[in-house]
Amino acid sequence: MNGQVLRSAGGRVRVGAASPPPDASTALPGTGVGSADQLLGKPKPQYFYEPPDAGALALEADQERVYIGQGVRVNLYFYLKPADQALLNFYDFNNQLTELLRQLRQPTTWEVAxxxxxxxxxTVRRAGGQVFLRFRLAGRTYYPLTKEALQFPALQLTLTKFKLLKKPQPGDTERLAFYKTYAAPALRVAVRALPPPGAAVVGEYVLREGISGTRFRTGEAFTYTFGVEGIGNSTALTAPLLRPRAGLAVYGPTTREEALPDGRFRKSFRYRLVAQRPGTLAFDSLVQLPFFNPVTARYDTLRPELRVAVAGPALATAAASPADDPFYGPALTRADAQLQSLDVYHQVGRYAAWLVAALLG
Structure with missing residues (x-):
């Protein structure tokens, strides 16, 4: 080099067996093994610190004590401060949620998701007026069927949290991920039996009535709607039966249900009526709905207020019976009681196709 001869003494290099690379599948999230880790080594936990966080898992019920049939809403929340969003991530959430929902089941209740x-x-404010972000992870409304208390076990949720580098340098890995588990304490909701007599639907209800038309005549059909609106278990609310009345034919009802804001609902029962006699028709003499109001702890009754005046001549009421029915009685007498093959209609269609083909040919 530059006209001079440079010499170097020889050396020996010992080559051993290659060590297997670390298993990336067992690494914590965010700590996968890469080429930089193999060259410089994995991040050392002692160089990182865990910043505090205010994360909390909570199982909350909107009431501590309910009656049989009264709904209690239970929600599973995760709280954290806005500044904690950079430190926490949900981990394997779908699988964890499946297990949490299983633990929330109550065998002695009717559950509505x-x-x-x-x-x-x-965004909510918790104790002390501090601002928190609240994630609703799951929610159920439980309607107890017995007076057995609802027992919810303690729940756990694992999240990914990040430690931060104590002395960050350009090019360094500034975060180290690890798992942190948050726990919600067990929850108990007491259940009270209904006072005597105890046999009634439970809820906070008001009546919404409706009728088709303003003038009514004998022999002409009209509709009456008995609508129930409020808070309660809509599944337990069945159609009330109209009391039989001479000279009044009742058909139905048809049922319609719709959800309203704030967890309320409206369930409507629509009846079709035909009056055979003139006079005043008071619907409170036909239908009423007794219920138990858990807020006032008293029994109450939904009573219609509508009354209609039916005009026109009195009409004869035909009582149908199999003996004098002009069609069904003779038809049933002549009917063949022998069982028929389910394929008979396909065979008739096949024969008809052959007949048409023969006529066209």
Whole structure:
């Protein structure tokens, strides 16, 4: 080099067996093994610190004590401060949620699932007036069927949290991931039996009536709607039966249900009526709905207020019976009681096709 001869003494290099690379499947999230880790080594936990967080898992009920048949809404929330969003991530959430929902089941209740939770949190203030972000993970409304108390076990949720580098340098890995488990304490909801007589639907209800038309004549059909609106178990609310009345034919009802804001509902029962006699028709003499109001702890009754005046001549009421029925009686007498093959209609269609083909040919 530059006209001079340079010499170097020889050396020996010992080559051993290659060590297996670390198993990336067992690494914590965010700590996968890469080429930089193999060259410089994995991040050393002693160089990182865990910043505090205010994350909390909570199982909350809107009431501590309910009556049999009264709904109690239970939600599973995760709270954290806005500044904690950079430190925490949900981990394997779908599998964890499946197990949490299994633990929330109550065999002595009728359960109604809440709408799917929003992926976006809402902002709330907790004790001390501090602002938190609240994620609703799951929600159910439970209607107890017995007076056995509802027992919810303690729940756990594992999240990914990040430790931060104590002395960050350009090019360094500034975060180290690890798992952190948050726990919600067990929850108990007491259940009270209904006072005597005890046989009634339970809820906070009001009556919404409706009728088709303003003038009514004998022999003409009209509809009456008995609508129940409020808070309660809509499944337990069945159609009330109209009391029989001479000279009044009743058909139905048809049922319609719709959800309203704030967890309320409206369930409507629509009856079709035909009056055969003139006079005043008071619907409170036909239908009423007794219920137990858990807020006032008293029994009450939904009573219609509508009254209609039916005009026109009195009409004869034909009582149908199999003996004098002009069609069904003779038809049933002549009917063949022998069982027919389910394929008979296909065979008739096949024969008809052959007949048409023969006529066209």
């Amino acid at each position: 809440a709408p799917d939770p929003s992926p976006l949190p809402d």
